[in-house]
Amino acid sequence: MSPRELDEDDVRVRPGRGSRPRTRTRPAHEEAAPAVVVSVDRGRYRLGTDTGTVLSAVRARELGRRAVVVGDRVAVVGDVGGGPDALGRIVRVEPRTSLLRRTPDDSDPVERPVVANAEVLVVVTALADPVPRPRLVDRCLVAAYDGGLVPVLCLTKDDLAPPGQMRALYEPLGVEVVVTGPAADDPGVEVLRQRLTGRTSVLFGQSGVGKSTLVNRLVPDAYRAVGEVTGVGKGRHTSSSAVALPLPGGGTVIDTPGVRSFGLGAVTPQGVLAAFPDLAQAAAACPPGCDHLEGTPGCALDAEVGAGRATAARLDSLRRLLLALSSQDD
Ligand SMILES: Nc1nc2c(ncn2[C@@H]2O[C@H](COP(=O)(O)OP(=O)(O)OP(=O)(O)O)[C@@H](O)[C@H]2O)c(=O)[nH]1
Ligand SMILES: [Mg+2]
Ligand SMILES: [Zn+2]
Incomplete structure (x- = not known):
């Protein structure tokens, strides 16, 4: 799965197909300026525009619960010209590359x-x-x-x-x-x-x-x-x-601020396997629901190493990450 497909916001707030009269809002949005979210502080966003100005912005109601995070490319309307009191409105979040x-x-x-x-x-x-x-x-x-x-x-x-x-x-x-x-x-x-x-x-x-x-x-x-x-x-x-x-x-x-833990509740073994293209293909021959961990009966990854098509070091590395995923953080 690509990160784009995994984007949580797509799941939650993608509007029903054709259910909204999109043209009504389009003219305003076409005047919107592109900007990047530089920081977020309690509902206030600092944005950097393509022309080098920095402004504050709030989110438009139409964004719903959609998350807007640092690094997001957004479209902003309103007082985009700048000035210390400029306040824009984020009307759109562009598709994310990661x-x-x-x-x-x-x-x-x-x-x-x-x-x-x-x-x-x-x-x-x-x-x-x-x-x-x-x-x-x-x-x-x-x-x-x-x-x-x-x-x-x-x-x-x-x-x-x-x-x-x-x-x-x-x-x-x-x-x-x-x-x-x-x-x-x-x-x-x-x-x-x-x-x-x-x-x-x-x-x-x-x-x-x-x-x-x-x-x-x-x-x-x-x-x-x-x-x-x-x-x-x-x-x-x-x-x-x-x-x-x-x-x-x-x-x-x-x-970013320091972290004490890193929850991986939304990650699947497939997401990890995708980073190991040398092993991902072989996993197609695994039994359904295989966790690919060491000693799992029928895991095709062992055979792949046995046949010399992948190295044991690579498989060990993959398994260490899969283990990090399947066991609790410490
Ligand atoms: N001895 C040593 N100390 C360092 C080095 N680099 C940073 N420090 C010190 O480590 C401490 C923490 O550094 P920060 O840059 O604030 O750490 P941080 O990762 O930003 O921490 P958070 O913002 O809390 O996540 C400071 O006292 C730094 O001076 C280094 O190469 N050697
Ligand atoms: Mg710091
Ligand atoms: Zn397997």
Whole structure:
């Protein structure tokens, strides 16, 4: 399934076919200006328009309960010209090319869209302080694959601990790993800058891992508040909402607040399998409802490895992610 097909809003509020006199609203909408949602704060949206102006907006009633999230491309009417008091109205949300979404926990099917239209998910994990949580990283990767984002793993604070173990865990998955440290001319930050320039990316991970610190280095005038890590890994200047910022060389980077868990209630094994094209085809021969986990009778993926058409390392990686999906977060 493509992320577009998975878009929760389609399911909920797609109007009945031909049931609405669409032409009546069309002229107003044709005057609507395109804009991107830069931040969201209690029903108020900050939008950046194509002409470089920034304005506040509210949602039009006709959007119903449709979620509007950072990264969404929208059409806005009203006082679009700018000025500090300008207030527009969002009348349309354009189809999304990707959607990072989570649920409050695994048993809860209510989706919370986090960020729309990002191409890259940078899963940020400190090598120490706070201690890395591979299970949380696995879950973020699952969400990336399911939502149509390319994951990059960024291991921060290399001055505190070496990256060997984490590298070994994630390189077999085919995930690009970038290691960063505190130095002003840190080569890892330059690699990250190269990967993110010209693209839309979102930094995601636990509180205190250094997401805002990275954003401040990538976007010199971002002024993102940076927190102090305390005993529980949550500082005073912890970020409280997602914000999209323009990269100096083109593209957009989105800083997000730290998370403690990542519910995958809306993700199916198929969503994960789709990220493994070398194994996805073989799964067609599995028994109905196969969970593809190790030891599942009749799982065709074992035979695929046995026949030399896929590697054991790839199958192990896939199974680790499927396990992250089928077991509770910790
Ligand atoms: N030792 C060390 N500390 C770092 C490094 N990068 C960031 N920090 C520190 O880590 C702490 C947390 O950094 P933030 O950038 O606020 O972390 P965050 O991921 O944005 O946290 P939330 O906004 O709470 O999600 C700050 O005290 C930073 O100075 C690094 O490479 N090495
Ligand atoms: Mg932050
Ligand atoms: Zn199977």
